[in-house]
Amino acid sequence: MNYLSNTTKDLRRKSLHEELTQTLRDLIIHGSLPPGVKVPEKDLCDACSVSRTPLREALKVLASEGLVVLEPNRGARVSLITPQDMDEVFPVMGALEALAGELACRNVTDDEIREIQALHDEMLGHYRGGDLESYFSVNQRIHEAVLDAARNPTLTTHHRALSARVQRARYVANTTPARWAQAVQEHEDIMTHLRARDGDKLAQVLRLHLENKLTAIKQFLGRRGGVTGG
Amino acid sequence: MNYLSNTTKDLRRKSLHEELTQTLRDLIIHGSLPPGVKVPEKDLCDACSVSRTPLREALKVLASEGLVVLEPNRGARVSLITPQDMDEVFPVMGALEALAGELACRNVTDDEIREIQALHDEMLGHYRGGDLESYFSVNQRIHEAVLDAARNPTLTTHHRALSARVQRARYVANTTPARWAQAVQEHEDIMTHLRARDGDKLAQVLRLHLENKLTAIKQFLGRRGGVTGG
DNA sequence: TTGACAGATAGTTCATACAATAATGCCCTG
DNA sequence: CAGGGCATTATTGTATGAACTATCTGTCAA
Structure with a gap:
């Protein structure tokens, strides 16, 4: 009875508030609940179709993730996307992805590399076809695969929380052809270093990848004039 | 009405569940609620002296921080401290502190450096006096001061969540004289690089600092035979 | 004696009711 | 007509109750 691992939760039935949390998270990420709205x-x-108790529990969790802001006695609102926020989130994200890259190079299997390579090739197809949505989707899966290969659930958890805030920005900021091409090139480098299992180089390019993405998003946010999502 | 910053929450009155969250967090960190207990x-x-609603909300937040584990329909228990957990937490912590060191070197003011130096000197006093509790307390404040100097609240938030899990380990693992001396030396290096505002070097030593702390704690956990706190 | 099933029990999950706080609109006054 | 104060309303915060799930215990049969 002593041996209840902390990671038992995987195959358990989800409770209502847990499903709600995921549902709301998705709504926020995809912009159905846009930044700033009450x-x-x-x-x-x-x-x-649920009562307030589980819903409030979900909101508390989302607040701890930074996706909503709770103002006591005045309710919740979806957090804003400001250039300052992006300046905060992206460096942290970069540090975590860099670590993930390092760890992944130590722990990744040949099979996993093949899988990630396949995703990468698929992503290139979407790029050539100009299918931005599919590109983003596969892109996301690649980064998640690298995280998985790092074999560090804590790292994954924190990365995921930040990822939600980053993804949200993607839905409000356009991607320019130049930035898109640059991102694809960076992903080529990612694959090169991953295949070579060169942790330092992979960490470096992942960090750069995030820095460049930040620059692109801030240029867009700046053009639109600051606070996004009112 | 558009300009509600995401960081307004500082000067607001705390609600019950928020106070509860902090209270329980402290209880867990200090071991009053030991690992593994239901x-x-x-x-x-x-x-x-509160009702179940705010308490449950607090538990949900603590669960998202990894301090408690919720098993649906079977309640909450304080998460265990296993060598595996430490292997997960410390590298992430190291990555975040390294980033904090980099950013701090860019943004820290001369006044802040003086303050941190003062804390450092105070800590040395506690070391010489063999006062472990006071040493830990000031030590903690130093790391928090570096985080503050990094000027990145998101980084601080994630660091704090991990810090809770790390601190908890300190309360169950003894500190050997050798490790203590080593840690003090590392702190000397930290101060050197901070004063020189050498971000890369500071990042490096902070990472090393965490790696060594992990080694020390794991040696202790290993000796005690694995899962701690049942 | 051991194993399994059934009932009882304790504890969690969700729903709802009540209380308190903030927002809104109206009226009154200057 | 404008501004401030008060009452009303809406929304959040907390408490409690009902239903469900898991666990424990005791009994019966093999």
Whole structure:
């Protein structure tokens, strides 16, 4: 009875508030709940057909992830996407991805490298076809695969929390052809270093990847004039 | 009405569940709620004189921080401290502290350096006096000061969440004289590089600092035979 | 004596009711 | 007509109750 691992939760049935958390997270990431909007409890309760208790529990978790902001006695609102936020999030994200790259190079299997390579090739196809949505989707899976290969659930958890805030920015900031080409090139480098299992180089390019993405997003946010999502 | 910063929460009155979260966090960090124990809602409600609703909200947040584990329909228990956990947490912590060191060197003011130096000197006093508790306390404040100097609240938030898990380990693992001396030397290096505002070097030594701490703790956990706190 | 099933029990999950706080609109006054 | 104060309303915060799930215990059969 002593041996209840901390990671038992994988195959358990999800409870209501847990599903809700995921649902709301997705709504926020995909922009269905845009930055800045008030989120009255009752509306969400009606929309999701649940009572306030599990909903409030979900909101507390999302608040701890930084996706919503709770103002006591005045309710919740989806957090804004400001250039300052991006300046905060991206460096942290970069540090975590760099670490993931290092660890992945130590732990990744040949099979996993082949899988990631396949994803990479698929992504290139979407790039050539100009299919941005599919590109983003596969891109996301690549980064998640690298995280998996790092074999560090704690790292994955924190990365995922930040990833939500980063992804959200993608939905409000356009991708220029130049930036897109640059990103693809960076992914080529990522694959090169991963195949070579060169942890330092992979870490370096992952960090650069994030830095460049930040620059691109901030240029867009700057053009649109600061606070996004009102 | 558009300009509600995401960081408004500082000067607001805390709500019950928020205070509870902090209270429980402290109880867990200091070992009053030792790793592995079941945490029946009713007991905590009686102990804290609150109803179950805010308590449950607090537990959800602590679960998202990894301090408690929720097993659906079977309640919450304080998460265990295993060597595997430490292997997960410390590298992530190291990456975040390294980043903090880099950013701090860019942004720290002369006044802040003086303050941190003062803390460092105070800590040395506690070391010479053999006062481990005071040493830990000031040590903690030094690392927090570096985080503050990094000017990145997101980084601070994630660091703090991990820090709770790390600190907890300190309360179960003894500090050997050798390790203590080593840690003090590392702190000397930290101060040197911070004063020189050498971000790369500071990042490097902070990472090393965490790696060595991990080694020390794992040696202790290993000696005690694996899972701690049942 | 051991194993399994059934009932009882304790504890969690979700729903709802009540209380308190902030937002809104109206009226009154200057 | 404008501004401030008060009452009303809406929304959040907390408490409690109902239903469900897991666990424990005791009994019966092999």
